Amino acid sequence: MTSPRASRLALAVRGALISAALAAPLLPAAGWADQAAEVASRSYAIPAGPLGDALNRFAREAGINLAATPAQVRGLRSPGLSGNHGVEAGLARLLEGSGLQAEDLGNGSFVVREVSSGAALEVPSTQVFALGNALGSADGYLATHSQIATKTSKALLETSQSVSVVTREQIDDQGSKTVQQAMRYTPGIFTGQVGASNRYDYIVMRGFADNSVDNVYLDGLKTMGDSGTFSSLQVDPYFLERIDVLKGPSSVLYGRSLPGGLVALTSKKPLYEDYHQVQATLGNLDQKGLGFDFSGPLDEEKRIAYRLVGLGKGGDTQFDHTRDERYAIAPTLAIDFSDDTTLTLLGYLQHDPNGGYHSGVPADGSLYPHNGRRIDRDFFDGEPALDDFDRTQRMVGYQLEHRFDDVWSARQNLRYLSAQVDLSQVYGYQWTGAGSNALNRYFSGASEDLDAYILDNMVQAEFDWGPARHTLLTGLDYQKRKAKVDWTSASVSPLDAFDPVYGNATLGPLYEDNHTRRLEQTGLYLQDLVDLDRWRFSLGLRQDWVDVSDQNRSTGGRSEGDWSRFTGRAGVLYLFDNGVAPYISYSESFNPNAYSDNAGKPLEPTEGKQWEAGLKFQPADSDSLYTASLFHIVQQNVASKLPQNSYYESVGEVRSQGLELEANTQLTDQLKVLASYTYTDITYSESVDKAVQGNTPNQAPRHMASIWGQYDFDAGALDGLRTGLGVRYVGRSWADKENTLRVPSYTLVDALIGYDLGKLGLKGMDLSLNANNLLDEDYVASCYSLDFCYFGEQRNLTATLGYQF
Numbered sequence: 186m187t188s189p190r191a192s193r194l195a196l197a198v199r200g201a202l203i204s205a206a207l208a209a210p211l212l213p214a215a216g217w218a219d220q221a222a223e224v225a226s227r228s229y230a231i232p233a234g235p236l237g238d239a240l241n242r243f244a245r246e247a248g249i250n251l252a253a254t255p256a257q258v259r260g261l262r263s264p265g266l267s268g269n270h271g272v273e274a275g276l277a278r279l280l281e282g283s284g285l286q287a288e289d290l291g292n293g294s295f296v297v298r299e300v301s302s303g304a305a306l307e308v309p310s311t312q313v314f315a316l317g318n319a320l321g322s323a324d325g326y327l328a329t330h331s332q333i334a335t336k337t338s339k340a341l342l343e344t345s346q347s348v349s350v351v352t353r354e355q356i357d358d359q360g361s362k363t364v365q366q367a368m369r370y371t372p373g374i375f376t377g378q379v380g381a382s383n384r385y386d387y388i389v390m391r392g393f394a395d396n397s398v399d400n401v402y403l404d405g406l407k408t409m410g411d412s413g414t415f416s417s418l419q420v421d422p423y424f425l426e427r428i429d430v431l432k433g434p435s436s437v438l439y440g441r442s443l444p445g446g447l448v449a450l451t452s453k454k455p456l457y458e459d460y461h462q463v464q465a466t467l468g469n470l471d472q473k474g475l476g477f478d479f480s481g482p483l484d485e486e487k488r489i490a491y492r493l494v495g496l497g498k499g500g501d502t503q504f505d506h507t508r509d510e511r512y513a514i515a516p517t518l519a520i521d522f523s524d525d526t527t528l529t530l531l532g533y534l535q536h537d538p539n540g541g542y543h544s545g546v547p548a549d550g551s552l553y554p555h556n557g558r559r560i561d562r563d564f565f566d567g568e569p570a571l572d573d574f575d576r577t578q579r580m581v582g583y584q585l586e587h588r589f590d591d592v593w594s595a596r597q598n599l600r601y602l603s604a605q606v607d608l609s610q611v612y613g614y615q616w617t618g619a620g621s622n623a624l625n626r627y628f629s630g631a632s633e634d635l636d637a638y639i640l641d642n643m644v645q646a647e648f649d650w651g652p653a654r655h656t657l658l659t660g661l662d663y664q665k666r667k668a669k670v671d672w673t674s675a676s677v678s679p680l681d682a683f684d685p686v687y688g689n690a691t692l693g694p695l696y697e698d699n700h701t702r703r704l705e706q707t708g709l710y711l712q713d714l715v716d717l718d719r720w721r722f723s724l725g726l727r728q729d730w731v732d733v734s735d736q737n738r739s740t741g742g743r744s745e746g747d748w749s750r751f752t753g754r755a756g757v758l759y760l761f762d763n764g765v766a767p768y769i770s771y772s773e774s775f776n777p778n779a780y781s782d783n784a785g786k787p788l789e790p791t792e793g794k795q796w797e798a799g800l801k802f803q804p805a806d807s808d809s810l811y812t813a814s815l816f817h818i819v820q821q822n823v824a825s826k827l828p829q830n831s832y833y834e835s836v837g838e839v840r841s842q843g844l845e846l847e848a849n850t851q852l853t854d855q856l857k858v859l860a861s862y863t864y865t866d867i868t869y870s871e872s873v874d875k876a877v878q879g880n881t882p883n884q885a886p887r888h889m890a891s892i893w894g895q896y897d898f899d900a901g902a903l904d905g906l907r908t909g910l911g912v913r914y915v916g917r918s919w920a921d922k923e924n925t926l927r928v929p930s931y932t933l934v935d936a937l938i939g940y941d942l943g944k945l946g947l948k949g950m951d952l953s954l955n956a957n958n959l960l961d962e963d964y965v966a967s968c969y970s971l972d973f974c975y976f977g978e979q980r981n982l983t984a985t986l987g988y989q990f
Contacts, residue, residue: 239263248591253297333429345756345768347432360955372845372861377966380975390445392867392885409637434774436752437725444793455490455519456480468983474498504542505565533580540574545973562976566613573609623679630673639664654716699738725754746787809850838871863889888916905944909937920968931964
């Protein structure tokens, strides 16, 4: 029974949400009062299909909490439900022939159990169908649902836009050390923009590489780093439960964003069963790490649960005189005030006292010999005494969700972020002369303070109107960011790239450039998802207001810009009985430009428009999903630099089109396979610089392909052994926008071997060894220009010993 205190709190939360939310749009009200009064008996029109999807929809429409494990519903189908039914009768019909039954736990909660088992099964720690907006199951490498495209729980098969999901199991099996590494096997994604550097998570999506991390979100909210500064932030993948990747423009729900798509990180949340795990890692390059992940309930009723995740790691990098080092901790607390109200408090603290290497070398000397010699891939162009990168980031926030009745629910997400970055770096830029082996060098220094917060309010209604089922979402979000940056620069004495001698560098006069940068955005959005028989329609509209300013505290100058933008999205999908789902969609994006014109005024925001057509296929009674998508994106107002001037104008247009294929399949109980192919044709369709127009942007390979397979032995002498092998192919790309030189293609091999030590009597212990670039391929990953090319990661070996108790 809910306590009076909890009831009062739930009532206060309801009042606060009603006051803060938008005025809800007028909807057909006929029959709603009867529905609210007769939750136990109502009309349903749930088609036959996968059991998990049918139960998920029933739970939403009936307004109940329904818990089941992914293993219980995997591979099962439901006969569907049609006509007027009570809750228990409806569940019995949906579960008919499955060998499962639903037990009433009281207070509107039900749990799925096996019919033949008389043993008392505990409620699963993750409520798959709670409040109608959960992420569904994620078994192995395959996730069934995603919120990234619609901000609601939607089956991937029914989403009319291309979405890929990297699960926790895939992150672990592939030994991913960063978010960008975790997406190496995802179609449409190029993760080699800066080669072996791990300081930032640069992610090129559908050919769009703007050297920022503005396309990364955490728990539904933008990470809010400032891409115009060094304060771009990271979240370590050890703290994540999954990574969802949405391809194409997405401004309707998220505001300013890039046309290639966005990456949504989901952090680990509290579990309502005890879970304790520790792990230690060792690797080449003196890599060492220790992590822990503890979770469980804090009260007997299991209404309050915690999770505490921590990590410390460090090591050398492949580049001389540089180290990576990180310490992070994430406390989380979840409180179920009632069956209808949930609050999750989130915290994250990360300190990176060493940020590794982040520079490049000329194409002349890396892609081809310079004076008959090539630069080593471990070459360090800086100065050990002047090399420093120290970053501290703090995030606190909450996720609040409340269900008013079987129709209305509301959610509010908030995050506050602060970060400090101190940078000192010497970098090389061009040879001092054609016959010289010495590089010109320059010094860059920075001291930055960033403060930001973001708030997203959502009100959701799920109702029937005639023969159609509607999921209506309306929201208001707001974000504000302030970055105070103090930059210094100077010339530095040259360095011989083939025989470097450090410690004798001399600096020229320091130049100071100090700014205060601000951004403020308010967005109002409306979305309607319509299920009509086997048709799935999605419609979305949004209006944004954005203000930016840059106060130059060194010169006293100031630039300002304010814009309002309207964006839309529409899609339609049809579900065939055999699991085939063709779709077509249109979506838009906008993003404030990072450049200014000759008067110092910020350029107009870039705008993106995409048409996408695709086909999804999920065979019946299988844990597989196959996707093919064709896309055509046009990005306008791209900043272009006039050849004879030093300033920019919004005169550019980039067109990207291509094909993406993805297979996520469980071939047998032991064998999982991921496969992908990407074809991207991207060009500067308009440019004032005629030397660039019609060319292909650099850092955009035309062809990419990958395959990863893992096999788990479960019998015989090899019982407990698992092996994995992956191959990644990245085709040729251009080294410069003028398309004068190509970066050669490369093929990389990754591998895994692991063993469950519990088979030897060491219960709960597991040992694995990951190898990235197993064959130690020596390659250039990409080039930003002919002056900055980036070496790819050399062979990296990591052993991980985990203990779960």
